[in-house]
Amino acid sequence: MLLPVSRRLALSGLAGLPLLALRPSFAQETPRRGGVLKYATLGLDTADPHRHTGALGVQQAFVEGLTSIATNGSVEPFLAESFEVSPDGKLYTFRIRQGVRFHNGDLLTAADVVANMERVKTKVRGGWLTSAMRGAESMVATDASTVQLRLKQPFAPLLNLVSELWILSPKSPGWDATITQPIGTGPFTFGEWQPKTVFRAPAFEGYWQQGRPYLSAVEFDLREVADPGLALRAGDLHVASVTRDKLRPLLRDATMKPQPIQDTTWYFAAFNNRKPSAPMDDARVRQAIGHAIDKRAVMNFVAGRDAIVTNQMVIPGNVYFDQATHDADIYAKPDLDRARALLREAGVDPTKRKLEVISWQSAYPQTIVQMIKRLGFEVNHVALDDVGAQRRLGQYDWDIALFESGPRADIFLRYVRLTSDGPNPVLWGGIQDEALDTLIDKAVAEPDQPKRVANYLAAWKHVMARDYFYVLGHEQSVIVNRAEVQGWQPGFTWSPHWASGGLAQAWLKA
Template identity: 30%
Template sequence: MNKVSFASSARFISRLSLGAALSAGLMMTAMTPAEAAKTTLNLGMSVEPTGLDPTIAAPVAIGQVTWQNVFEGLVTIDQTGKVQPQLAKSWEISADGLTYTFKLRTGVKFHDGEAFDAAAAKFALDRARGANSVNPQKRFFASIASIETPDAETLVLHLSAPTGSLIYWLGWPASIMVAPKSAENDKVTPIGTGPFKFASWMKGDRVELVRNGDYWNKEASAKLDKVTFRFIADPQAQAAALKSGDLDAFPEFAAPELMSSFDGETRLITKVGNTELKVVAGMNNAKKPFDDKRVRQALMMAIDRQTVIDGAWSGLGTPIGSHYTPNDPGYKDMTGVLPYDVEKAKALLAEAGYPNGFTFTIKSPQMAYAPRSAQVMQAMFAEIGVTMNIEPTEFPAKWVQDVMKDRNFDMTIVAHAEPLDIDIYARDPYYFNYRNPAFDALMKKVQETADPAAQNAVYREAQEILAEDVPALYLFVMPKLGVWDRKLKGLWENEPIPSNVLSGVYWEE
């Protein structure tokens, strides 16, 4: 790729300017002043988004480009994971939890000049919840029975049942506000209310955003004039682009084994933060022998989680014992429920009728953490007489078809990226084929209250059930591995929601 770094461009332009000044006979008695802070950013991503509208497709890369940069929501989620007002400046919830009244900001416009008001908000929510909706989180809006707009500043949601997570869900990328006139084309030409405007998309290479000079929130206006998202899949190429200065930042560096290669780089710093990426080996709970809890427990006890982390992700990760991360409210450490114990695992298998073990296949998506984890698990299972064959599976298309749609699998392994998605074990259908009425009741109970303390208590009970039942083998939380220029400030070190929020990013002078 013919790429010239901003720094080299600036020096080239500076030399041209100096030459022109001298040739014009101007007296230069001093060197040019110190360079002002940069206002452009070249940011790397491993995966190119399939489109740019997070309300019509699930891949997280979509939101990592456009959420909070181009698009905004009624509320947002900050870098600590907390909900904050955004296009809605305030809201009230009725005592019965069935009516949500939002007061909207005034004077907000979409990038094409269309007004954001209650009518536009109603349009966006109706589009997300409608019969023809393809929103990847359509379930978020299922309890909205009707929407009223008493005036341009007021939006009223009437619910069919209490939905304690609604405000949190409204902060997600799938819940962003889109405009009636432009929504249809947001996949390729996104138009939002955010601090950056879409400029161009060179497929296979880059997306460019430019500063929105008319942004409604003057206190949070972008400090960068231009951001270029560069898509580089190969980790070695990612590292080379960072070291050469071709890239300024790679907030989600894809190769933990290469992190040490940046040691001694004076221009770059490395960061190890938290994410919501829960690596789990999901089992088909409707299929023998995984329909027997004792078998699932035996497999869990055959696994030394830290050894998996060492082998799969260079020791960078946090062991988990349930489908929950230490970042999340209500977290309870469940790694001690079924700890690594080969002899107990063998005894459980014998008790379940498999004294000589059994053979099965794991469908492993071709993303670095999956086959590496599978290979370590394969050796551990052999210790208890279980043979696991590894079948590489193209992701996402083949994996989605085989696992999510057809349920044609024994075991698989994948990193679940959605925050607080413990409720997937109550979804019907979902690929685990897990059925537990007690767990389902807890997920219903979470929505019956908007009180965080009460919700956290329920979440702890839910974690206890999953740790004991093991519908999936709970392995580790992947870290957020960041590499960027030392002078670059404001990038999120942790990731409570998959994103690259750039409104607060700037260069030190």
């Protein structure tokens, strides 16, 4: 896949990029039919949409959920034309949109939706929705177009999360094990897939949004390319995520249209919380590392003055952001004297300990490694690709992990990865903390939003008090369109398609 902004970044310390000021505008015209859109953001990690591990930039072209996330982060109806939630937050009623067909021609029914819920509950381990589906007391198709999902206890993130419960035909090959040929309802079909190379998705002529899609196909480039900007300028790509060190030439080109994804990518330094080795099992040593890192310098390197430095998983303006906690960040500025004092207090001679540090193959972790070295530690820094990083993280034979995590449909999708049995917890050191689990569960079960905000904040303060990891800051990832791309703009997350926008509405000018 192309080098995505949210994961393996090769970034430079550019000044802030005034995207809004330099963004050209293109007059809208009558959509033109035909053409193949060449698109490159995130990749495709599995043919089974229920088993994805976070690569969300492709599959929404061929599968859809009951809901979707609008560009402002709100929930909107999608395959469910409407939904209702009972006052106690336990009963969800979804009215399934009529006339929707799967790619094999079968009409979508409420029974198909229930089958997908049951599959996630009983056949899928890990993933964003497993905890929600495990909490289901019943899943019933009360008639051909109505699904009632009753929960054992309230689960506030559900409407956001079912935007990623992609509805597939139970006739999809591999349904009882691992799906190999997904049959969805999206504007494009699952065509030819060459992993890490290309995925071609032909248009679905029977798509339920009348007259759409306009394109005849979308071709997703899955390769790792150092400079997608060159491919954009050459016309080999129409849409691509572009890292900021490659963005400046495109900002000078009137034929390019850079726009940010609305949610953020957040950067962090995590510790091995599952099998820590001495002296990293001493909180004072972890705190010394925190004081050694210059967060502003790191984030300037990542995104210039556009970067947001904070100690939280969200940014100002988000309902879950707490200003008082932000203002009290003791790691907001580096303090080497304090760091060295903590090491002395812990009885640690850093010159006698080599730290194992892992990251993706990015440039910015090197800046953090150099900051840690100033304390006297020798550092063995290993930069890995996706597969290698997942394997090494899961071995828990490292000390510090320097990674980032991209936009999500709901804040729960960030917190769930901090729970003891959460999906893909390795980036955060495999936290095993029953008290934290309880705090997160309490937030998740709270229907009242102000109380839910307070509960999540309590969980976050618990994380910070135990020094499991330190947030460095945030950036908004950038996607660039060529001028001929019409009717499409980035959404709230990396999804290329949602109810009120995306690839179904995209077209190419002649």
